[in-house]
Amino acid sequence: xxxxxxGIGLIGGSxxxxxxxxxxxxxxxxxxxxxxNLDKAIRRRLIDEDMxxxxxxxxSDIIVLSTPVDVMxxxxxxxxxxxxxxVIMDVGSTKSNLLQxxxxxxKRGRLVATHPMAGTEYxxxxxxxxxxxxxxxxxxxxxxxxxxxxxxxxxxxYLSIPMKMVRLDSHSHDVHTAYVSHISHISSFAxxxxxxxxxxxxxxxxxxxxxxFSSTVRLAKSSPDMWAPIFRQNRDNLLDVLDExxxxxxxxxxxxxxxxxxxFYELMKEANQIKKIIK
Amino acid sequence: xxxxxxGIGLIGGSxxxxxxxxxxxxxxxxxxxxxxNLDKAIRRRLIDEDMxxxxxxxxSDIIVLSTPVDVMxxxxxxxxxxxxxxVIMDVGSTKSNLLQxxxxxxKRGRLVATHPMAGTEYxxxxxxxxxxxxxxxxxxxxxxxxxxxxxxxxxxxYLSIPMKMVRLDSHSHDVHTAYVSHISHISSFAxxxxxxxxxxxxxxxxxxxxxxFSSTVRLAKSSPDMWAPIFRQNRDNLLDVLDExxxxxxxxxxxxxxxxxxxFYELMKEANQIKKIIK
Numbered sequence: 001x002x003x004x005x006x007g008i009g010l011i012g013g014s015x016x017x018x019x020x021x022x023x024x025x026x027x028x029x030x031x032x033x034x035x036x037n038l039d040k041a042i043r044r045r046l047i048d049e050d051m052x053x054x055x056x057x058x059x060s061d062i063i064v065l066s067t068p069v070d071v072m073x074x075x076x077x078x079x080x081x082x083x084x085x086x087v088i089m090d091v092g093s094t095k096s097n098l099l100q101x102x103x104x105x106x107k108r109g110r111l112v113a114t115h116p117m118a119g120t121e122y123x124x125x126x127x128x129x130x131x132x133x134x135x136x137x138x139x140x141x142x143x144x145x146x147x148x149x150x151x152x153x154x155x156x157x158y159l160s161i162p163m164k165m166v167r168l169d170s171h172s173h174d175v176h177t178a179y180v181s182h183i184s185h186i187s188s189f190a191x192x193x194x195x196x197x198x199x200x201x202x203x204x205x206x207x208x209x210x211x212x213f214s215s216t217v218r219l220a221k222s223s224p225d226m227w228a229p230i231f232r233q234n235r236d237n238l239l240d241v242l243d244e245x246x247x248x249x250x251x252x253x254x255x256x257x258x259x260x261x262x263x264f265y266e267l268m269k270e271a272n273q274i275k276k277i278i279k
Numbered sequence: 280x281x282x283x284x285x286g287i288g289l290i291g292g293s294x295x296x297x298x299x300x301x302x303x304x305x306x307x308x309x310x311x312x313x314x315x316n317l318d319k320a321i322r323r324r325l326i327d328e329d330m331x332x333x334x335x336x337x338x339s340d341i342i343v344l345s346t347p348v349d350v351m352x353x354x355x356x357x358x359x360x361x362x363x364x365x366v367i368m369d370v371g372s373t374k375s376n377l378l379q380x381x382x383x384x385x386k387r388g389r390l391v392a393t394h395p396m397a398g399t400e401y402x403x404x405x406x407x408x409x410x411x412x413x414x415x416x417x418x419x420x421x422x423x424x425x426x427x428x429x430x431x432x433x434x435x436x437y438l439s440i441p442m443k444m445v446r447l448d449s450h451s452h453d454v455h456t457a458y459v460s461h462i463s464h465i466s467s468f469a470x471x472x473x474x475x476x477x478x479x480x481x482x483x484x485x486x487x488x489x490x491x492f493s494s495t496v497r498l499a500k501s502s503p504d505m506w507a508p509i510f511r512q513n514r515d516n517l518l519d520v521l522d523e524x525x526x527x528x529x530x531x532x533x534x535x536x537x538x539x540x541x542x543f544y545e546l547m548k549e550a551n552q553i554k555k556i557i558k
Contacts, residue, residue: 117489137486166486179478180488184495187470190527191463192553193546198523199458205556207416207445209459210396214557215494216463221554224547232540239535244477246528248469253525256518261511267472268503274471275500277484278493 004029004056004063006075008041009226010119011091012066013128016046021130024160029056040125057082062153065090070229072098080107087150089114089157093177094233095141095170109147112154115139115173116163117181123223137164141173178237183245185219185227186238192220283308283335283342285354287320288505289398290370291345292407295325300409303439308335319404336361341432344369349508351377359386366429368393368436372456373512374420374449388426391433394418394452395442396460402502416443420452457516462524464498464506465517471499 003025005012019025030047032038038050053075057063063079065072069092079088080102088111092098095113102108116138120127138158143151158165168176195217199205231238255264282304284291298304309326311317317329332354336342342358344351348371358367359381367390371377374392381387395417399406417437422430437444447455474496478484510517534543 117487119489119491121491136489139487164486176478176483176487179474180484180492183473184470184492186528186531187466188495189547189550190524190531191466192550193527194462194520194524195458196549196552197527198520199455202556204455205459207443208396208418208455209557210398210415212398212400212498213459213463215497216467217553217557218494219491220550221557222547222551224544224551227547228540228544231535231543232538235535235538239532241473241477242528242532242535245469245473246525246532248472248476249465249521249525249528252465252469253518253521256510256514256521259511259514261507264510265503265507268468268501268506270475271468271471271499272501272503273475274496277481278488278496278500 001025001062002027002029002060004031004051004060005047006031006053006056006063006065006079007067007071008032008037008046008125008128009066010123010127010132011116012064013041013044013046013125014130014132015064015066015091015116016041017128017130018133018161019157022160024157029059031056037125041128044125044128046125046128053078054082057086060086062086062157063088065092068226068229069094069098069233073101073233076102076111077105080105080110083107083110086110087112087153089154091116093181093230095173097233099142099145099170103145108145110150112143112146112150113141113170114154114158115141115177116158121218121221123226133161133163135162135164137166139173140165140167142170143167174234175237178234178241182230182234182238183241185222186231186242187245188217188219188222192217280304280341281306281308281339283310283330283339284326285310285332285335285342285344285358286346286350287311287316287325287404287407288345289402289406289411290395291343292320292323292325292404293409293411294343294345294370294395295320296407296409297412297440298436301439303436308338310335316404320407323404323407325404325407332357333361336365339365341365341436342367344371347505347508348373348377348512352380352512355381355390356384359384359389362386362389365389366391366432368433370395372460372509374452376512378421378424378449382424387424389429391422391425391429392420392449393433393437394420394456395437400497400500402505412440412442414441414443416445418452419444419446421449422446453513454516457513457520461509461513461517462520464501465510465521466524467496467498467501471496 028047030050041047118136309329397415
């Protein structure tokens with residue numbers, strides 16, 4: 001199987017490593033606007049060669065679209081224009097806008113919209129790692145809009161890793177990811193700004209920061225180029241969850257002001273229930 | 280060296296493992312209000328034996344106080360009454376209240392106030408692990424109030440692990456830990472409540488939650504018995520940092536409402552500077 005990866009970064013590059021390693025892909029073709037990224041990807045052996053978008057599409061069985069989501073909005077209609085028997089698989093973090101934009105495209109069926117729920121706070125080809133997706137979950141979005149052969153091919157791809165698969169419609173996908181992914185990033189960015197604003201003594205943070213702080217703040221290292229477009233496209237759902245999050249913090253604040261530590265304790269007990277869900 | 284650990288949980292138990300393993304302690308005596316915890320600690324070989332508080336103090340060279348911080352407030356004056364040549368070392372997360380409470384005690388010099396900056400979201404003797412403190416930083420608080428021999432003995436203890444040491448006065452300690460530890464916990468508790476409130480479908484969270492979500496929310500599993508007293512004792516500093524954190528989130532909220540993603544992007548870039556501080 002020849003696979004093109006459009007956008008050789010953390011996700012595209014890690015997929016490239018995995019699919020080459022497990023034999024699902026015979027040849028990996030890289031496409032990227034950045035010549036520097038392509039050179040890095042070749043040096044790191046993430047890709048076998050690089051091509052223009054048009055040549056890559058013509059030479060491929062599967063085209064993986066793994067650019068920032070704003071670029072996907074532009075590229076996806078063009079890609080659908082170009083394909084014939086090939087399958088396009090996007091791996092974007094937001095879906096409603098993207099799928100709306102191509103809903104009337106005559107070749108919509110060649111697209112399989114997916115969202116592998118895995119990542120790190122790093123970006124670029126240098127961030128690509130083996131094993132990133134092993135055993136994780138991927139979402140197949142509006143799967144009934146895809147041609148059956150295209151969907152099957154993409155399922156084979158994810159099974160080869162292997163990843164678990166669940167199906168969601170695009171609206172539900174965007175709501176759920178606002179809860180379980182996007183708000184974590186906002187919270188982390190805000191926490192980093194809080195500490196940077198309050199704590200002028202960076203050496204002290206460095207010395208004192210424990211594992212707990214690092215783990216809550218690590219997503220604040222994430223790339224604004226990747227995440228600003230995600231927040232833009234999922235703005236309404238994110239606002240909804242962000243309002244709830246600010247309310248929860250305001251509740252803790254009010255209890256601190258009133259020195260009502262009994263209720264504070266109860267809320268923490270309630271929050272502990274996340275244990276049942278997150279290992 | 281005979282060492283008593285008063286409060287055999289995550290911190291006390293992990294210290295017990297480490298100090299026995301590296302030979303600093305010949306004998307570890309456990310003291311705990313919970314018979315169940317003592318039995319677990321003996322079965323897990325965290326302690327060699329258990330004793331009453333009085334007997335343990337009499338039999339020890341160093342007494343480590345590792346209970347929740349509200350219990351420390353009660354116990355520490357009694358311990359100081361009991362000691363003679365022995366050294367008391369507390370490992371609490373807040374210091375101003377505690378040190379205020381014993382500032383006029385005639386044996387104040389026998390106390391060395393410390394805060395090893397390490398932990399996990401788990402608690403109890405079953406949470407004790409080897410290696411928890413290796414290479415981390417511990418804070419020696421108001422060290423000039425301790426007798427020189429007591430301070431030296433505690434420094435030897437931490438060097439044996441080994442841990443790095445920094446010195447802070449109690450006020451600065453409480454301000455800094457509000458920034459780099461306590462606010463992370465509040466943020467995580469609030470995030471867990473947000474998701475539990477918004478996402479009724481727990482199976483979905485389980486399926487979709489990625490590493491990013493788990494890492495920002497993991498502190499929400501922390502013990503309310505440990506943390507409610509910390510928040511109570513560090514209330515003023517915490518309120519200050521919490522206000523700033525809510526302001527930062529409100530700033531993101533307002534930019535989302537205005538769809539000002541250019542400024543949103545700039546704020547994320549600014550937050551990225553946490554990279555310089557946190558590895």
